[in-house]
Amino acid sequence: MRGNLVYLKDVVSLQYEASRCVGCGMCSLVCPHGVFVQENGKARITDRDACMECGACARNCPTEAIRVQTGVGCAQAVINSVLGRTGDSCCSLDSGCC
Amino acid sequence: MDQPFVIGRVETAAGTIPQVSSQLTGRDRWGTVKARWGVGRMHYTVDPGLYALGEPGSEAPVLVSANYKLSFDHLRSALKDRCAWILVLDTKGINVWCAAGKGTFGTDELVFRVQASGLDRVVNHRLLILPQLSAPGVAAHKVRSRCGFKAVFGPVEARDLPAFLDAGMQATPTMRRKRFGLYDRMVLIPVELVHAFKWLALAAVIFFALAGALGTGSFAAAAAVFGLGPVTAMTTGVFAGAVLTPLLLPWLPGRAFAAKGIWAGLLATALLWPLGPGRASGVLDAVSWILGTVSVAAYLGMNFTGASTYTSLSGVKKEMRWAVPLEIAGFAAFVGLWLTARWTS
Ligand code: SF4
Ligand code: SF4
Numbered sequence: 001m002r003g004n005l006v007y008l009k010d011v012v013s014l015q016y017e018a019s020r021c022v023g024c025g026m027c028s029l030v031c032p033h034g035v036f037v038q039e040n041g042k043a044r045i046t047d048r049d050a051c052m053e054c055g056a057c058a059r060n061c062p063t064e065a066i067r068v069q070t071g072v073g074c075a076q077a078v079i080n081s082v083l084g085r086t087g088d089s090c091c092s093l094d095s096g097c098c
Numbered sequence: 099m100d101q102p103f104v105i106g107r108v109e110t111a112a113g114t115i116p117q118v119s120s121q122l123t124g125r126d127r128w129g130t131v132k133a134r135w136g137v138g139r140m141h142y143t144v145d146p147g148l149y150a151l152g153e154p155g156s157e158a159p160v161l162v163s164a165n166y167k168l169s170f171d172h173l174r175s176a177l178k179d180r181c182a183w184i185l186v187l188d189t190k191g192i193n194v195w196c197a198a199g200k201g202t203f204g205t206d207e208l209v210f211r212v213q214a215s216g217l218d219r220v221v222n223h224r225l226l227i228l229p230q231l232s233a234p235g236v237a238a239h240k241v242r243s244r245c246g247f248k249a250v251f252g253p254v255e256a257r258d259l260p261a262f263l264d265a266g267m268q269a270t271p272t273m274r275r276k277r278f279g280l281y282d283r284m285v286l287i288p289v290e291l292v293h294a295f296k297w298l299a300l301a302a303v304i305f306f307a308l309a310g311a312l313g314t315g316s317f318a319a320a321a322a323v324f325g326l327g328p329v330t331a332m333t334t335g336v337f338a339g340a341v342l343t344p345l346l347l348p349w350l351p352g353r354a355f356a357a358k359g360i361w362a363g364l365l366a367t368a369l370l371w372p373l374g375p376g377r378a379s380g381v382l383d384a385v386s387w388i389l390g391t392v393s394v395a396a397y398l399g400m401n402f403t404g405a406s407t408y409t410s411l412s413g414v415k416k417e418m419r420w421a422v423p424l425e426i427a428g429f430a431a432f433v434g435l436w437l438t439a440r441w442t443s
Contacts, residue, residue, distance in 0.1 A: 005278055008353050008413040030233035032254055032276035033408060053410040054199065056233035070234065071411030072199055074404030075355075075418055078411075
């Protein structure tokens with residue numbers, strides 16, 4: 001999803017080590033925002049700012065070539081953790097995440 | 099078995115399996131409406147385990163879902179006139195994506211549920227179709243060695259499942275993307291509103307009470323005359339942050355959600371000028387009204403990151419570093435100016 005819906009520039013913690021990649025293609029397949037493409041038998045990050053740090057790519061990479069600090073991009077969850085509260089007050093329905 | 103949406107039972111080698119239909123009943127739909135408005139949303143669950151959709155045979159596909167009733171209903175209603183097995187994981191009543199992020203929709207639970215349900219005696223094939231949005235929790239390459247079933251990621255949206263199945267389990271690139279279209283954003287508005295109104299009601303009581311105590315004339319008259327301004331300002335802020343921001347998200351300037359909220363607040367201020375700053379009794383009250391609207395809108399806009407489908411935690415933290423102090427300062431100035439106006443009048 002590009003269009004007009006892109007979040008902040010140059011903030012995401014996504015890290016990719018091309019030397020470990022075996023080109024299985026799983027990262028491109030699982031990413032809901034098309035961050036990875038496959039090129040010449042390897043993955044390449046094509047749209048870094050579109051990454052939402054969901055961790056799907058890292059979880060499904062068989063060679064651990066991808067690292068990302070996963071978390072939910074939700075202000076309420078950040079506030080709750082700062083205040084030491086727990087709970088799912090921010091869990092949205094199907095669209096977003098909590 | 100004794101869940102209202104179970105319409106029958108199917109006998110298999112692994113025992114009796116509850117049967118469900120792809121046709122949602124009025125009761126299912128009413129449940130969806132309630133969940134959308136945040137009523138009993140945390141307890142809207144399906145018992146984990148295997149279900150038969152229609153009359154599936156031993157070759158029918160196995161689809162995996164979360165035990166949030168909305169996720170389950172979404173899946174079965176997308177499979178009109180098809181037969182399939184649905185394996186419901188115990189995600190504590192949370193939808194697929196959130197549960198995958200938390201790890202409850204994860205490799206361990208999937209493997210456990212496959213084994214506990216005796217799935218290998220129910221079907222002849224060894225294939226599980228997972229929603230793509232469960233990928234943050236499920237490592238597909240680890241599933242096979244642990245339970246003998248191969249895990250395949252289906253499309254992001256359940257509605258694309260028929261096309262995915264008919265294409266021999268191939269998803270087009272568009273099926274692999276999570277979008278955030280107008281409809282997706284609209285269905286989130288009720289819950290945002292319900293959430294905000296709880297605070298709004300409390301704040302309104304406080305402002306009316308203060309206005310009554312500080313204003314001139316009888317308590318009731320002063321409460322109405324002087325309390326109306328700040329209460330309409332906050333209400334307008336809620337409308338801007340919880341309704342305008344989601345609706346106009348792609349067109350509001352800025353990338354940060356708090357920035358979008360600020361613009362929505364300014365827009366609402368302009369639209370409602372005669373009701374707000376226009377009828378204020380002085381400059382202080384007028385400025386206070388604008389600050390009240392904009393700070394509330396910025397806060398709620400920022401909170402909408404939790405419902406969006408593309409904000410990263412790193413980004414939200416970065417945005418919050420400037421947005422939270424600004425919102426607090428704006429709100430404090432809103433209250434401060436309004437109080438000052440009461441003393442100087
Ligand atoms: S999942 Fe890992 S190994 Fe496979 S293409 Fe992506 S980076 Fe390379
Ligand atoms: S963390 Fe999620 S959004 Fe980011 S690249 Fe990986 S799969 Fe895509």
